[in-house]
Amino acid sequence: MHPPKLAGTPLDAYHVCAFFNSRDEEYATLNPFFKEAVENGEKVMHIIDPALIADHRARLTASGIDAAHCEACGQLELVPWGEAYLNREGVFDKDRMLAAVEHMTRTGSDAGFSRLRIMGNMDWIFADIETAPKLIEYEAEVNEVLARNRQPGICVYDIAKLSGAMLMDLLRTHPMTLINGVVQENPFFTPPSQMIRELKQRRSADAARRVRPDASLEEHDR
Structure with missing residues (x-):
């Protein structure tokens, strides 16, 4: 029996920590998951580096997703880091972000979509690693938000940038992991x-x- 890939995995309420070694690996793994969402009539929200939005859109299009159409109809939403994780001063605000996720996960169905799939690229944390403790608190607390609203969320990390201590904390705050393209329950989850x-x-x-x-x-x- 082959280990499950992310696309095709039954969706309930889960919080996935996805570790990648390169952007090519990231998109090869996640794009089928995003395409599946579009085909299922679900909404997709990506929180990403503002400098990479055009490249992100192009990679989605290359995988067979009509990104322009999906954005125009509201099925795909590309959100810069600063409009989600960071406040006006460019500082991470845990409570603000938790409230934003609460709002996002509640309003997806109100707009006529059957489900919302959220992906957040977390590279912004490496510009201010002192923020890491607050991020870990957020990663723990957001589990309850996603579970309460029964929506899936994926946090994407570049594994080469993580210290051993931060890697372990991230493992402990996510019930599911995605490593080498395989999604599975996380035995380290606390x-x-x-x-x-x-x-x-x-x-x-x-x-x-x-x-x-x-x-x-x-x-x-x-």
Whole structure:
């Protein structure tokens, strides 16, 4: 039995962390999934690098998706990073993004589409890696939004840019993974409530160390 590809996978409520080594690999894997959505009368929303929107549109068209028509009728929506993940100051706002996903996943059916498939390219995080802890909190909390509204979302990461610690955190915040073109349940997934609790404890510990940077040395000396 062959492992399942993303296109053709039964859709319910899932949050997928997709890891790729190149943009060519990314599109070869995801474009059939996007084309399937269009053929099924579903809406597709892509949150991407504004500098790559034209290239993204061209790659969709090359795969057999009539991107121009889909955009014109509202079935395809291409959203620059700054209109979704980042606020007017270019800073990631977790609560703003969660509210945006809540709105997106509720209004897809209102516009006459049977389902909404969201894809977010996450390369923006590498311009300000200090934002990563807030991103991990978002990735944990958005599970509840997607599950509540029963819509699928895919977060795309360039695996070469991830540290080991960030990779593990991402695995723990996504119930499904997409690696080497194969989608499967993630054994590392941690329930959102538990993950959020751990992240808060980690944040508190980090804050305490910043206030008393020598605390760990004092503890060691004792």
